[in-house]
Amino acid sequence: MYTPSSRIRTLFKAFFLAALVVGTILALIPSNGMGVKHVDKVQHALAFFSLAALLxxxxxxxxxxxxxxxxxxxxxxxxxxxxxxxxxxxxxADWFADALGLGLYWLVWWWLLKNRLPHR
Structure with missing residues (x-):
């Protein structure tokens, strides 16, 4: 199992906090969307996939x-x-897309852990 060093964890804590600040700002400012129906659900899932990875x-x-x-x-x-x-x-629906991103992160990590990362 991969355990990052204390230094790496500290760096990723800073990345995570920065992502929370940026994500909060983007979520609260006016947005015109991208013109594609439901693309915001994909954005939510990707954002929370990324937040899960950082955290x-x-x-x-x-x-x-x-x-x-x-x-x-x-x-x-x-x-x-x-x-x-x-x-x-x-x-x-946006909140469910957030949850989907968290679940997808876990599935990808589980798959990598089981199939691709070297076992010790």
Whole structure:
């Protein structure tokens, strides 16, 4: 099993926090979308896949017991904040896309761990 060094974890904590700040700003500013129906769901899934990867490297805590609830809570917070903005809207479907990104990250990591990474 891969365990990053303390130095690597510290670096990825900074990347994770920066991604949270940028993600929050992007989620709250006005957006005209990309003109393609449902592309925002793909963006949500990719964003949360990325956040999961950064957090997974940054922290040694358990994925399903600590990291997933934290990131799902962050996604829910963003959706609630968007409900109060006239240029954004609350969407349960966006939150499900966030959850899908977290699940996809876990599946990719599990597949790599089982099939591609050298075993010790």
């Amino acid at each position: 997974d490297i940054a922290s040694l805590r358990r994925y399903w017991q600590w990291k997933v609830p934290l990131l799902l809570g962050y996604g829910a917070m963003i959706e609630v904040l968007q409900a109060f903005l006239p240029w954004r809207s609350f969407s349960v």
